[in-house]
Amino acid sequence: MSEFSTILATSLASITPLDRAAMEQARQRQQQLTKPAGSLGRLEEIAIRIAGMQQTPVPRINHKAVIVMAGDHGVTREGVSAYPAAVTPQMVLNFLQGGAAINALARQANVQMIIVDVGVAAELSHPGLLSRKVAYGTANMAQGPAMTPEQMMQALLVGIETAHATIAQGADLLAIGEMGIGNTTAASAIAAALLQLPVSELTGYGTGIDEEQRQHKVRVIEQALAVNQPDPLNPLEVLRCVGGLEIAGLVGVLIGAVEHRVPVVIDGFISTAAALVASTLHPTIREYLFAGHASVERGHRLILERLELRPLLQLDMRLGEGTGAVLAMQIVEAAVCTHSEMATFAEAGVSDRPEHA
Ligand SMILES: Cc1cc2ncn([C@H]3O[C@H](COP(=O)(O)O)[C@@H](O)[C@H]3O)c2cc1C
Numbered sequence: 001m002s003e004f005s006t007i008l009a010t011s012l013a014s015i016t017p018l019d020r021a022a023m024e025q026a027r028q029r030q031q032q033l034t035k036p037a038g039s040l041g042r043l044e045e046i047a048i049r050i051a052g053m054q055q056t057p058v059p060r061i062n063h064k065a066v067i068v069m070a071g072d073h074g075v076t077r078e079g080v081s082a083y084p085a086a087v088t089p090q091m092v093l094n095f096l097q098g099g100a101a102i103n104a105l106a107r108q109a110n111v112q113m114i115i116v117d118v119g120v121a122a123e124l125s126h127p128g129l130l131s132r133k134v135a136y137g138t139a140n141m142a143q144g145p146a147m148t149p150e151q152m153m154q155a156l157l158v159g160i161e162t163a164h165a166t167i168a169q170g171a172d173l174l175a176i177g178e179m180g181i182g183n184t185t186a187a188s189a190i191a192a193a194l195l196q197l198p199v200s201e202l203t204g205y206g207t208g209i210d211e212e213q214r215q216h217k218v219r220v221i222e223q224a225l226a227v228n229q230p231d232p233l234n235p236l237e238v239l240r241c242v243g244g245l246e247i248a249g250l251v252g253v254l255i256g257a258v259e260h261r262v263p264v265v266i267d268g269f270i271s272t273a274a275a276l277v278a279s280t281l282h283p284t285i286r287e288y289l290f291a292g293h294a295s296v297e298r299g300h301r302l303i304l305e306r307l308e309l310r311p312l313l314q315l316d317m318r319l320g321e322g323t324g325a326v327l328a329m330q331i332v333e334a335a336v337c338t339h340s341e342m343a344t345f346a347e348a349g350v351s352d353r354p355e356h357a
C-alpha cells in the first residue's frame with residue numbers, strides 16, 4: 001500500500017504547469033499566419049495550449065490513442081441501470097472484436113485503442129485485452145465503500161502505468177473512455193460529493209431508465225453518500241467510497257498523462273467525473289484537458305463548469321466508451337495542423353495589415 005502511495009505521490013509531484021513562454025511564442029505565431037487575426041477561433045486557443053504542454057511554439061500531433069477502462073459496479077444490485085451488469089463483459093468482447101461505436105470512430109479517426117479490464121466481474125481473456133483486473137467489480141456503495149484503499153490505489157496505478165506505456169509507444173494525444181454498467185450512478189455520486197450539489201441535479205437517465213427509476217437512482221445515491229459520508233475535501237476518499245475501479249483507472253490515466261505533459265481529451269459524464277477527481281487532487285491537471293463533447297446526461301454541464309472546460313462538440317450524444325472524445329480528437333489535431341503547417345504572411349508574401357490600420 002505504501003509502495004503504491006509513493007508511486008502516486010511521485011507522479012503528482014512531477015506535474016508542472018503549462019509553459020507560458022512557449023504559449024506566448026505560439027500566440028505570436030498565430031498573429032503571423034496567413035489569415036485575419038483570430039479567425040480560427042477556438043482552434044487557435046487549442047493550439048496555443050498544446051504549445052504550452054509540448055513546450056514548443058510549433059507543436060505536433062503524431063499518434064492518437066484512446067484508453068478505455070472497464071469495470072463493474074456492485075450498486076447495479078439496487079436496480080439503477082436500464083441494462084444488466086452482464087453487458088459490461090459482453091461489450092468488452094465487442095470492443096475486442098471491433099464492433100462497438102468506439103471501434104468505428106477510432107478506425108475512422110486513426111486512433112489506437114487500448115482496452116483495459118481493471119475490474120470486470122467476469123473472466124475475460126483475449127490477446128487484445130490489457131488484463132489488469134483489481135477485483136471482480138466494486139462492492140455495493142449503498143451499503144459501504146465501493147473499494148478498499150488497496151483496490152483504489154491499485155486501480156489508480158493501473159491507469160498511471162497504462163498512460164505511461166501508451167506514451168512510451170509514441171502517443172502524444174490521449175482520449176479516455178469507459179465501459180461499466182452502473183457507472184453513471186458512481187459518477188453522479190462522485191460529482192454530488194465533490195461539488196456539494198443536490199444529487200438530483202447530477203443524476204440522469206444513464207442507459208435509458210424512466211423518470212420513476214431516476215428518482216430511485218437518486219435515493220440510492222443519497223443513501224450511498226449517507227452511509228459512507230466521504231469527506232468532500234478528500235477526492236480520493238470520495239472516489240474510494242462511491243466511485244468505481246474503471247473511474248479510478250481513468251483518474252490514474254489523467255495523472256500519468258499530465259505527468260508527461262500529454263494532452264487528454266475527456267469524454268462524457270463518467271470520464272468528466274474522473275477529471276473532477278483528478279483536478280481536485282491536483283488543480284494543474286485541468287490545464288492539460290480538453291472536453292470532447294457536451295453529453296446530454298444531466299449534470300455533465302455542471303461538472304464542466306466547475307472544471308472551466310468548454311466542450312468542443314455538441315452532438316446530443318450520451319454513450320460513453322470514449323466516443324465523443326475520439327470524435328473531438330480530430331478537432332484538436334486540426335487545430336495543431338493549422339497552427340504548425342500554415343505559412344506566415346512573410347513566407348507567403350501576403351500583406352499582413354487590414355487596409356485602414
Ligand atoms: C449496449 C451498451 C453499450 C454501452 N457503451 C457504453 N455504455 C455506457 O452505459 C453505461 C452507463 O450507464 P448506466 O449507469 O445507466 O448503466 C456505461 O457502461 C457507459 O459506458 C453502454 C451501455 C450499453 C447498454
Ligand SMILES: O=C(O)c1cccnc1
Pocket residue numbers: 184205206207267268269270271295296297300317318319320321
Ligand atoms: O455521458 C456519457 O458518457 C454517458 C451517458 C450515459 C450513459 N453512458 C455514458
